Amino acid sequence: MKYVYIDTMGCQMNKSDTERMLGMLLNFGYEETKSPQKADLLIVNTCSIRQLSEDKAFSAVGTWGKWKKEYKKNIKIGFCGCVAQQKAEEIFKRAPYVDFVLGTHKIYSLPEILERINNGEKVCECTETNKTEDITAKNYKINRVKGVNAWIPISEGCNNFCTYCIVPYTRGRERSRLPEIIIHEAKEALSSGYKEITLLGQNVDSYGKDFKDRNYRLADLLKELNGLSGKFRIRFVTSYPTDITDDLIKTALELDKVCEYFHIPMQSGNSEVLKAMNRRYDRETYSKIINKVRSMIPDVTITSDFIAGFPGETEEQFVDTLTAIDEFELDYCNVAAYSPREKTVAAKWTDKFVPENIKNERFQRLNKKIQENCLKSNKKYLNREMEVLIESFYEHKGKKINSGKTRNFKTVHIPCHEDLTGKFVNVKITDAKTWYLKGELKEK
Numbered sequence: 001m002k003y004v005y006i007d008t009m010g011c012q013m014n015k016s017d018t019e020r021m022l023g024m025l026l027n028f029g030y031e032e033t034k035s036p037q038k039a040d041l042l043i044v045n046t047c048s049i050r051q052l053s054e055d056k057a058f059s060a061v062g063t064w065g066k067w068k069k070e071y072k073k074n075i076k077i078g079f080c081g082c083v084a085q086q087k088a089e090e091i092f093k094r095a096p097y098v099d100f101v102l103g104t105h106k107i108y109s110l111p112e113i114l115e116r117i118n119n120g121e122k123v124c125e126c127t128e129t130n131k132t133e134d135i136t137a138k139n140y141k142i143n144r145v146k147g148v149n150a151w152i153p154i155s156e157g158c159n160n161f162c163t164y165c166i167v168p169y170t171r172g173r174e175r176s177r178l179p180e181i182i183i184h185e186a187k188e189a190l191s192s193g194y195k196e197i198t199l200l201g202q203n204v205d206s207y208g209k210d211f212k213d214r215n216y217r218l219a220d221l222l223k224e225l226n227g228l229s230g231k232f233r234i235r236f237v238t239s240y241p242t243d244i245t246d247d248l249i250k251t252a253l254e255l256d257k258v259c260e261y262f263h264i265p266m267q268s269g270n271s272e273v274l275k276a277m278n279r280r281y282d283r284e285t286y287s288k289i290i291n292k293v294r295s296m297i298p299d300v301t302i303t304s305d306f307i308a309g310f311p312g313e314t315e316e317q318f319v320d321t322l323t324a325i326d327e328f329e330l331d332y333c334n335v336a337a338y339s340p341r342e343k344t345v346a347a348k349w350t351d352k353f354v355p356e357n358i359k360n361e362r363f364q365r366l367n368k369k370i371q372e373n374c375l376k377s378n379k380k381y382l383n384r385e386m387e388v389l390i391e392s393f394y395e396h397k398g399k400k401i402n403s404g405k406t407r408n409f410k411t412v413h414i415p416c417h418e419d420l421t422g423k424f425v426n427v428k429i430t431d432a433k434t435w436y437l438k439g440e441l442k443e444k
């Protein structure tokens, strides 16, 4: 038996790639270990969204390289993911102990790479293919993380080229995975006991635009998935604002398994900054989209992403972001201070960079605003009865707690002695905190 350890950084797409790589490795006699010291094969699956994450990846392989030099000569080290795709051969210069570099485009070539490195070769596979075949599973089972939710990528890459974003360079152009493969993966996940399917993509709403042989979009995929038997939930992330169609909102409303939840990144509340970011909408257009989703889907939760301190952002423009969060009643937002990424357009605007201290101060103010809004949003559900899918069971300060999510993505903590993980329960909401709701069980 050989052991593999994978350190996964970054977004859910990377986590999904790790599940796929593990699935392939199990076919080749590897077993997953959570202990890097025990592993024969060590892989870092990297993220290039922020410099910090890239530095962490090099630090991890640096430690493994030391072990290899000093006392574990036979271990193999792999450098995968977005930083690999971006830097390719350069990785070997900075980390000569790495045995293979595998980009995001061809993760399904991992078995052949293993064979080659076991024959003593150093391999770099970072070819950009942009072909649908390369994102098609090749009969390997996916080694999903245990839980109630199964992530299923429905597309890869992005065509939008927002001026701050590295994704089009690391994940390539937008390619949709074939619906038959997605349905097959969903059926497998459901028959293994998963209770929720989350469809993943950089822009899920543009799913299918690249199909040449069929007219098939996200709404069609949702309808097919909704028709699968059994009780389960369907979610989809991330939505690009202007790609959300009326048909999609209507379909999401009508299908009983599709949850009342949209993640719609706005990035800035100011139209000039949005233009500089190369986002294809202004504040007013975003407002219209949000209002439409809210008016059509009762109790919908809308979350968003924002960047603090984009190059050239003035104090007034930043305040527009704070007011947007209030005006659009965003239920939760992820925020990040701007981090320049090599190759991107905005990274060249060094003369417009916002000083670190101002960037960080805006980041703190954004976080404070989000906390206030989260609490306000949670309070709307006090005394309501809601369905919760239990995700975990744990003990806190001597009390046993079941924790899960409502259909509209609110976390609920329910005191209860019995482990109800994987069950749908009805709960009365008794208290609202900033990050979660408290509830009591109505019936099992």
Ligand code: SF4
Residues within 6 Å of the ligand: 158, 159, 160, 161, 162, 165, 166, 167, 168, 202, 203, 240
């Ligand atoms: S839409 Fe913009 S931010 Fe999102 S992945 Fe594409 S380029 Fe990046």
